[in-house]
Amino acid sequence: MAQEDTQVDTRIHEADLPDSGQTVEYDGAAGGWGSLQGIAQIFGKEWNTPTVIETLMRQNKPKGFMCVSCSWAKPADHHTFEFCENGAKATLWELTTKRCTPDFFAEHSVTELRNWADYDLEMQGRLTYPMRYDSATDHYVPCSWDEAFQGIAEHLRAIDPASAVFYASGRASLETSYLYALFARLYGHNNLPDSSNMCHETTSVALKKLIGVGVGTVVFDDLAKCDAMFFFGQNPGTNSPRFLHPLQEAAKRGVPIVTFNPVRERALESFINPQSPTQMLTGKETPISSQYHQLRVGGDIAALTGMCKHVFAADDAAKARGDRRVLDVDFIEAHTHGLDEFEAKVRATPWQQIEAESGLTRAAIEQAAEVYVKAERVICVYGMGLTQHVHGFDNIAMLLNLLLLRGNIGREGAGISPVRGHSNVQGQRTVGISEKPELVPLDKMAEQFGFEPPRDKGMNTVEACHGLLDGKVHAFIGLGGNFIRAIPDQPVLEKAWSRMQLTVQIATKLNRSHLVHGQSAYLLPCLGRTEQDLQATGPQAVTMEDTFSCIQGSIGLxxxxxxxxxxxxxxxxxxxxxxxxxxxxxxxxxxxGDYGLVRGLIEESYPEMFHDFNARMFTPGGFYKGNDARERIWQTESGKAEFTTPQMANATGFADAPGRYRLLTMRSNDQFNTTIYGMNDRLRGIEGRRDVLLINPDDIARSGLRDGQMVWLQSDAEDGLHREVGPLKVTPFRLPDGCLGGYYPEMNPLIALTHHDKESKTPANKSVPVRIRA
Structure with a gap:
């Protein structure tokens, strides 16, 4: 395809979106000088120090340290600067010269700090000393490490192990994660929720059931070999900016990139490569998406149904002409199950329903589907825009259906590619952080360590929250993260939190979860990934798994x-x-004393994936742990890849009603998960605040609101509970009708704990029923 064909096509959706009134937006490209300025504005002088520059030069490179931010690949053929704007921010956030010492806690009570903003808490800098909560003074006070360990142990030994929850945030190394999971099972439970439960657990459940593996089938090299890419609900500009390099290369070689997203994300429209002197000096942008479809929030099932409908029609036409079939009939016959029922459902679904539910025209959907029909090797990329819905499982199943129709699973340059967020969240699952005992080699571990592991299913995140409300959870250990800020129904859960007997937080910086504590509480400061880890046998290295299932070594200096x-x-x-x-x-x-011994244990537990672990850990680009579905070996109930027949028209799990909106929660490009680096969202044109309600101009007019008005959002969940967030500034923004945008985690109090994916229990943060109170 010629380069001019990769220009961003705005014609296909002009009729679908409001164009009356001015909207907030960013008119520059992703990357470029704006990226460098975004780092400098937040970190000022620290950005310019020689030690920081030296550290960043080692980021995501062999024998360097792996970024603590996203889990994007660390390619063997690396760039000079193998870090992005958000990766640099995460590193500088860890390398700050600010310190949160015992003197700070002596000066401020916990009750006082609970009223501080998230940003202000983390701006106090790195935690420096183990602390224990003193209820008599309402302050954290210093304690020795031995005092902390013995105090925690005393509480854990006094309770039923089944009443303890061991949470992991997604950044801990494979070595730490393996021992953490082992500790939980030696202690007597499988209550091992992690941040995957809040984001990509839907992926783990859906792909495991439908193709036999719980992760994507694409590897990094496939990106250079595909003929087309489709994006659903994933924003590389904020979540994985280094993805923009292979996307730019694909666009330049004429690969059509088709995007479905309720939000116009600048990174999927155009990009200036900060590592290209020519682009930086000339300001010449590379267009990314050749088509951009702003579908309604939750409308992906309908859009994908329409695409599959077009594929069947194109196959009918090819058969009538005597041409080569559009469907890969040999692949379907040999490797799939359930096509007939799925095909009948798709053919029977009327275009009128597809258009109404997706918010897109038939012409727009068919234009996207035609790209799919013509491409030989297709990669479908998705993120939490698909997983975090009541019917997120069905979103992923529909995307997989589309790929199966033309054999785009299990061959080079093609496949399904969920982009994982946190740096080792996928790897933690690989080495045993799971509440599902069937996913862990318990028999092997019983033999290794001479004990009988618990076999009962443990609690995931949502179940742990219900257990807390029901009084069944008595202790919580957090291995990183900001659990209380990340969960739904936050105010309700905070009130119940203090009933716990013990809370323990392992962290680098202060956050809200450390201030909402149990009757006994410990705050334990840990090394960051950039820092040297000296133990009995000398400096230690750790490992993690990237989004493409490759294992990477990391050394802090x-x-x-x-x-x-x-x-x-x-x-x-x-x-x-x-x-x-x-x-x-x-x-x-x-x-x-020797982390290599832990890698030996991992190899013993998982010999197929981790053979020769210590010898391979610094393989440039990482070593691939393998994937049966990529080899077309289907570890499913039928022994084949499964077509799934959708039973619903959209993924929201609630019906439209007068005055009810679909709220989409988002992250800014000045944040990572719950960590807020600053108050700007440059790539969306929002500056200086996060208390905004994004709404299109036509909806503003229809609702009798005005630009800049302060309003409140109320939950419209049908459970009788009052949930409200505000005041929020009405901000005109280009969104589909009936859809609103707001920032995570500020919008979390609007999300009912029961509002989650039906199969995985992943909170449905991307389609929340709300009403506006003016």
């Missing part, structure tokens, strides 16, 4: 922020050793 910090692995081992009875097969001290 910076001087730790405080001499009192311990590594995450050492903290986990310290608590475990103090809590558990002696076991000659469980050698916590040896494992802390």
């Amino acid at each position: 910076r001087t730790p922020a405080s001499e009192h910090l311990m590594s995450e692995l050492a903290i986990v081992a310290g608590i475990a050793k103090a809590t558990l009875p002696s076991n000659p097969n469980v050698r916590w001290d040896d494992w802390v």
